[in-house]
Amino acid sequence: MSVFTSLAEEHALLLRVIGRLERGAVDPDPRAADRETRNTLLVLLRALEAHERLEHLVFDEAPAMSTPDGERARRLIEGQHFVLTRLREEARDLLAQKPDGDGVALRAAAVRLARLLRLHFTDEERKLWPTFNAVAGRSTLHRLSRQASVQLRLMTREIDLYWAAINDYMTGDR
Numbered sequence: 171m172s173v174f175t176s177l178a179e180e181h182a183l184l185l186r187v188i189g190r191l192e193r194g195a196v197d198p199d200p201r202a203a204d205r206e207t208r209n210t211l212l213v214l215l216r217a218l219e220a221h222e223r224l225e226h227l228v229f230d231e232a233p234a235m236s237t238p239d240g241e242r243a244r245r246l247i248e249g250q251h252f253v254l255t256r257l258r259e260e261a262r263d264l265l266a267q268k269p270d271g272d273g274v275a276l277r278a279a280a281v282r283l284a285r286l287l288r289l290h291f292t293d294e295e296r297k298l299w300p301t302f303n304a305v306a307g308r309s310t311l312h313r314l315s316r317q318a319s320v321q322l323r324l325m326t327r328e329i330d331l332y333w334a335a336i337n338d339y340m341t342g343d344r
């Protein structure tokens with residue numbers, strides 16, 4: 171499986187978590203919305219850390235993008251990573267605080283994060299990865315592919331375990 175297939179599968183996995191976050195954040199019951207947003211954000215933030223670590227590993231090894239389009243794509247994605255890092259920090263800070271009653275600030279941050287992530291994944295898949303794929307050497311791609319598929323398996327298992335733990339908690343089956 172190529173490194174980009176694994177990264178795309180991670181995106182698909184993360185998008186399912188993002189969908190759940192978006193649905194939870196607009197639950198008409200404010201307490202349910204707050205609880206679901208908190209739980210889902212914890213899962214998302216953790217999985218995102220692993221995903222971004224792998225992406226940095228991939229792109230830190232990237233040869234210089236030799237075309238103006240490649241450089242433009244790289245700068246665009248770097249800018250998005252910068253904004254995403256700050257948004258994740260903001261979400262983490264809000265999670266660490268005591269709930270502010272109805273969790274409005276946390277839900278707003280979650281919705282912003284979800285929106286930017288959707289855009290970011292599309293830009294990576296359409297603009298950055300094809301360029302990198304075209305310029306990276308075969309041995310680099312091969313090594314990264316192995317690392318990416320191991321991480322994908324771990325992430326899939328970790329998210330499944332997390333959902334199971336949350337669902338047990340919700341149903342009182344502890």
Ligand SMILES: [Fe+2]
Pocket residue numbers: 222225251290294
């Ligand atoms: Fe990214």
Ligand SMILES: [Fe+2]
Pocket residue numbers: 177181221225291294
């Ligand atoms: Fe990504």
